[in-house]
Amino acid sequence: MTVCSGSLEHVELALLEGSELSSAVQAHLTSCSSCAAQAETLKGIVAALQASPAPAAPADLAARLVPLVLAEAQTGRRQNVFVRTFRPVASFAAAFSVVLASLVAAGGALVVSAALTAGNRTPAPETKAPATQAPVTTEAPATQAPATEAPATEAPATAAPATEAPVSTPTPDLPRRTPEPVSPDPSEGESTAPTEGTSP
């Protein structure tokens, strides 16, 4: 049985490749009527497939297709012209918007940091200041951390809360609250600074 199935596989492969059968397979087919019959069936199928007429295209098919193809080509050319014209404009606009956004972000950060430093200094003499300064000291690292574009100038700003925090400490109510926020500030500032320092 294995010899028979192997022989038929050889027949199928030979038909697939269009090659001749080996002498061993041919010898088996002459001695095995079952395999010979199946091989003849396969050969007949392939012969019938090869003899089947090629379907002819309708006579007017090309004539019907030409206007459609021309219309598609014209549409494509218009799109190409549009893309060629507006792609540089779009890329310039994108670059400009990125630059503008970064400038706005930097300016905003500077304004915020300046406002914070000013806000920290001006209310210091007031007695009610500690209530407003407490959240300022906690927010300071978050807002000052992005403002690393000017490290020389910002360095005092980051140090400012640490130095200013004692300014707010003279009030009797906040000796417990101010030391606690101040101590994590430098650690938070150090944790974010390297990531931003390495990013540019």
Add this chain to the structure above:
Amino acid sequence: MPYLTDQELVAACLQGRESAYALLVERYTPRLHRIAARICRHPQDAEDAVQEAFLQAVRDLRKWKPTAPLEAWLVTITVRTAQKVDQRSNRAASRSDSLDAPLADGNQRELRDQATSTDPAAAAGGADVAARLAAAIEDLPSKYRVAVTMRFQEGLSPKEIAEHLGLPERTVRTHLLRGLKALKERVGDLE
């Protein structure tokens, strides 16, 4: 228009010359339609596939590289498009089968009659063989039918079929062998 090579023809098309597009369509429509008609089971689907293939080719004409024959590139687009169109049509037919089975049966019989009516062997008395073979091919799973028709009716090698279908050659050979076996079981002795 003088004879243009593939490269000259594509260059003329890309320059926007309408006569070049017309020449492209006229030159390759017979071959592409024959391919599509082998794959699609309905004549109208074959025409739709050729149309979609040409439109796709025009859109992607800049992607054609002169290292490959333009006809092979177009055949690849046509084979894949025809498969999609045939599957789409078959799905629609199966949906209509569930709604109107007698009409679908009538269409199938009409298609098989069309396939055998143009066969000279059928006129010579081999109508039964041709009809059985046409019906068996039609009933093959799509991937086997495409492989078998491309190999034995279009004369493409397994490697060429693999390239057109975007499949490994080994897979195409498997499809061919299984398609042949399925045909043998369905058709039986053609003598």
